[in-house]
Amino acid sequence: MSLPPFTRAEYDARITRTRAAMDRAGVDLLIVTDPSNMHWLTGYDGWSFYVHQAVVLTMTGEPLWFGRAMDAEGAKLTAWLAEDSLIPYPDHYVQSTERHPMDYLSAQLIDRGHGAARIGVEMDNYWFTAAAFASLSRNLPNAPFTDCTGLVNWQRAVKSEAEIAHMRQAARLVEAMHARIRDVAEVGMRKCDLVAEIYDASLRGVPGIGGDYPAIVPMLPSGREATAPHLTWDERPLQKGEGTFFEIAGVYRRYHCPLSRTLFLGEPTQTFRDAEAAVAEGMEAGLASARPGNTCEDIAVAFFDTLARHGFEKDSRTGYPIGLSYPPDWGERTMSLRRGDKTELVTGMTFHFMTGLWLQDMGFEMTESILITETGVECLANVPRELVVKA
Amino acid sequence: MSLPPFTRAEYDARITRTRAAMDRAGVDLLIVTDPSNMHWLTGYDGWSFYVHQAVVLTMTGEPLWFGRAMDAEGAKLTAWLAEDSLIPYPDHYVQSTERHPMDYLSAQLIDRGHGAARIGVEMDNYWFTAAAFASLSRNLPNAPFTDCTGLVNWQRAVKSEAEIAHMRQAARLVEAMHARIRDVAEVGMRKCDLVAEIYDASLRGVPGIGGDYPAIVPMLPSGREATAPHLTWDERPLQKGEGTFFEIAGVYRRYHCPLSRTLFLGEPTQTFRDAEAAVAEGMEAGLASARPGNTCEDIAVAFFDTLARHGFEKDSRTGYPIGLSYPPDWGERTMSLRRGDKTELVTGMTFHFMTGLWLQDMGFEMTESILITETGVECLANVPRELVVKA
Numbered sequence: 100m101s102l103p104p105f106t107r108a109e110y111d112a113r114i115t116r117t118r119a120a121m122d123r124a125g126v127d128l129l130i131v132t133d134p135s136n137m138h139w140l141t142g143y144d145g146w147s148f149y150v151h152q153a154v155v156l157t158m159t160g161e162p163l164w165f166g167r168a169m170d171a172e173g174a175k176l177t178a179w180l181a182e183d184s185l186i187p188y189p190d191h192y193v194q195s196t197e198r199h200p201m202d203y204l205s206a207q208l209i210d211r212g213h214g215a216a217r218i219g220v221e222m223d224n225y226w227f228t229a230a231a232f233a234s235l236s237r238n239l240p241n242a243p244f245t246d247c248t249g250l251v252n253w254q255r256a257v258k259s260e261a262e263i264a265h266m267r268q269a270a271r272l273v274e275a276m277h278a279r280i281r282d283v284a285e286v287g288m289r290k291c292d293l294v295a296e297i298y299d300a301s302l303r304g305v306p307g308i309g310g311d312y313p314a315i316v317p318m319l320p321s322g323r324e325a326t327a328p329h330l331t332w333d334e335r336p337l338q339k340g341e342g343t344f345f346e347i348a349g350v351y352r353r354y355h356c357p358l359s360r361t362l363f364l365g366e367p368t369q370t371f372r373d374a375e376a377a378v379a380e381g382m383e384a385g386l387a388s389a390r391p392g393n394t395c396e397d398i399a400v401a402f403f404d405t406l407a408r409h410g411f412e413k414d415s416r417t418g419y420p421i422g423l424s425y426p427p428d429w430g431e432r433t434m435s436l437r438r439g440d441k442t443e444l445v446t447g448m449t450f451h452f453m454t455g456l457w458l459q460d461m462g463f464e465m466t467e468s469i470l471i472t473e474t475g476v477e478c479l480a481n482v483p484r485e486l487v488v489k490a
Numbered sequence: 491m492s493l494p495p496f497t498r499a500e501y502d503a504r505i506t507r508t509r510a511a512m513d514r515a516g517v518d519l520l521i522v523t524d525p526s527n528m529h530w531l532t533g534y535d536g537w538s539f540y541v542h543q544a545v546v547l548t549m550t551g552e553p554l555w556f557g558r559a560m561d562a563e564g565a566k567l568t569a570w571l572a573e574d575s576l577i578p579y580p581d582h583y584v585q586s587t588e589r590h591p592m593d594y595l596s597a598q599l600i601d602r603g604h605g606a607a608r609i610g611v612e613m614d615n616y617w618f619t620a621a622a623f624a625s626l627s628r629n630l631p632n633a634p635f636t637d638c639t640g641l642v643n644w645q646r647a648v649k650s651e652a653e654i655a656h657m658r659q660a661a662r663l664v665e666a667m668h669a670r671i672r673d674v675a676e677v678g679m680r681k682c683d684l685v686a687e688i689y690d691a692s693l694r695g696v697p698g699i700g701g702d703y704p705a706i707v708p709m710l711p712s713g714r715e716a717t718a719p720h721l722t723w724d725e726r727p728l729q730k731g732e733g734t735f736f737e738i739a740g741v742y743r744r745y746h747c748p749l750s751r752t753l754f755l756g757e758p759t760q761t762f763r764d765a766e767a768a769v770a771e772g773m774e775a776g777l778a779s780a781r782p783g784n785t786c787e788d789i790a791v792a793f794f795d796t797l798a799r800h801g802f803e804k805d806s807r808t809g810y811p812i813g814l815s816y817p818p819d820w821g822e823r824t825m826s827l828r829r830g831d832k833t834e835l836v837t838g839m840t841f842h843f844m845t846g847l848w849l850q851d852m853g854f855e856m857t858e859s860i861l862i863t864e865t866g867v868e869c870l871a872n873v874p875r876e877l878v879v880k881a
Binding site: 144145146147148149169170172173175176177189190191193194196199220222223224225226227228229230231232233246248249289290291292294295298299302303304308309310311312315316318323324326327328329330331332333334352414415416419426427428430432435437457 | 535536537538539540560561563564566567568580581582584585587590611613614615616617618619620621622623624637639640680681682683685686689690693694695699700701702703706707709714715717718719720721722723724725743805806807810817818819821823826828848
């Protein structure tokens with residue numbers, strides 16, 4: 100049984116922090132639909148986000164869990180909430196064209212005296228559809244709505260000691276995954292077989308630590324395909340003379356440690372060697388700028404400027420916060436390491452320093468997951484920072 | 491390189507069918523945000539649905555692909571579209587709080603003369619957020635919007651021969667996965683290690699067929715946890731005297747064949763034996779009702795009535811259509827096998843006949859993926875339909 104992994108005091112602190120943010124946003128009831136945010140507030144864990152569900156947080160009392168009736172059993176097993184804090188909805192609301200689960204939630208909120216609450220909703224969250232908002236707006240005509248996308252995500256930015264401990268476990272897993280790739284990858288191996296090896300390393304883990312599922316499946320495009328960052332694998336064998344990047348994460352109880360490396364089978368081309376040198380030096384520059392008091396932009400500018408000196412240009416962001424996550428994304432969707440993001444770095448923040456280059460005819464990824472410490476920065480995992488070359 | 495797996499004629503037929511449905515719905519421009527629908531119309535494949543993207547279909551010409559600039563490379567590699575049918579948006583639209591990707595799409599639609607089109611949107615699709623709709627509504631004030639949730643999904647209901655061939659490959663994979671579980675599961679094995687075995691079987695596949703990632707990760711809850719259908723694994727070892735159900739799917743190039751079985755380690759309790767007998771007989775009754783001309787409800791009623799004679803009650807639906815899918819769900823979200831669903835069964839429809847029972851203190855799943863044939867029904871996979879018992 101997966102008990103909530105954190106103390107009740109930690110959950111209380113999370114809720115207090117969230118309520119302060121709600122107060123600043125001018126809302127007194129928050130409908131949280133992001134599964135990572137739901138988990139972070141209540142411990143609820145389950146692959147149930149393919150139906151409508153939410154956590155409702157008001158300014159007093161326990162959060163309420165709202166979900167499909169059959170998933171209330173999962174809420175009893177995983178969340179720290181009392182049973183009367185669960186609002187299960189009947190199965191005929193599931194994927195119905197006549198009624199919407201948010202119709203049911205609306206009625207429940209009115210019953211509980213929240214019909215005129217100032218309600219915050221996560222307008223741009225994957226799991227908050229246009230239809231969900233239409234239902235709430237129609238059924239709660241006296242409630243003013245405020246967009247609170249990212250409100251809870253921002254509270255998650257600075258990790259607790261317990262969360263960092265989880266991420267360190269995830270780092271052990273991603274180390275094992277890259278070690279496996281280095282061991283087994285060879286010319287002629289089918290991509291799907293290599294993915295089996297990656298899953299095997301990530302799930303069996305290392306002594307005492309088994310793995311959880313990643314919010315993004317392994318990405319390992321080769322050659323020309325690697326110019327596109329998000330293609331998934333097929334049955335094609337690895338080729339001599341081709342580079343393949345591995346964008347993967349170790350995951351321990353939903354906490355992620357992403358880390359990418361690139362493999363070249365045969366003699367690397369000059370472009371790969373140049374990319375390796377540029378990214379390695381750029382990362383050193385970025386890491387040197389990663390410390391409390393500096394900003395997200397500082398890391399990005401240090402990296403981009405070094406790249407530019409090497410003749411490489413990158414226009415996409417070069418990192419994002421990480422931690423607790425569910426599909427489809429292991430980023431937290433708040434800050435970005437990019438020009439213009441003046442968010443101050445604070446001890447306990449964690450980022451994927453995502454320094455990937457997707458060029459005209461190849462892709463190169465060599466990244467780190469980092470923790471902002473009191474004195475600077477720490478790389479969570481220890482994987483040789485180099486292009487992996489095998490004959 | 492993953493070329494679109496279907497002929498251009500098949501894509502043309504899909505588009506013709508979709509346009510006829512658009513005409514019936516009174517729209518002349520459809521914004522398709524469901525990744526399965528996008529793939530089905532254009533062949534586009536990539537793990538890019540964590541940012542806003544869409545396929546835009548009008549009544550003439552090629553569909554347009556809309557997505558993040560870095561993913562346009564993936565569109566060139568996987569979709570059959572001409573390069574000038576791709577609309578990439580700049581990276582500063584990604585997870586920005588100041589601008590929304592749908593602002594960009596709106597401007598593009600106006601430029602192309604669609605500012606006053608009658609626009610259909612998938613209001614209740616995961617990937618169509620409330621903010622996306624707010625952006626379109628704000629930026630396209632002269633366009634009337636119609637909810638077209640499920641419009642494309644319904645066109646996918648009857649599978650082509652080529653699609654059925656894909657699903658038969660997926661069936662071979664799920665057979666291998668259940669065979670592996672039967673071989674290796676034993677008392678004391680950690681859940682995460684068993685999941686590694688399941689992934690290994692699904693990805694390495696069988697001669698000539700490698701596997702793709704499932705839209706839902708393997709579910710294998712044991713004992714009391716199995717009263718909750720959607721909990722994922724942990725590091726706990728399998729226990730003697732406990733039942734574990736396996737809700738898993740074989741996946742071949744995004745086409746799914748889900749199939750569940752239940753394992754009991756030790757001497758099964760009477761409840762497990764009773765559930766096995768009831769579900770087995772109920773499935774026979776349901777399968778006997780599965781034929782062209784009958785309805786979705788007919789299968790469900792035959793199954794529920796048999797269960798009731800055995801003293802079991804099930805109030806959730808007992809199946810849904812399957813085929814091409816992306817996370818978070820391998821169902822197509824159109825018909826349901828449940829009371830009241832009068833949709834007529836047609837040759838070429840495919841369903842997961844999802845006969846799971848989640849009871850007070852245990853769960854039991856024994857299911858089939860089925861194809862409606864001219865004369866009745868066919869189970870896609872061949873896995874012994876029984877409770878798997880190991881000492």
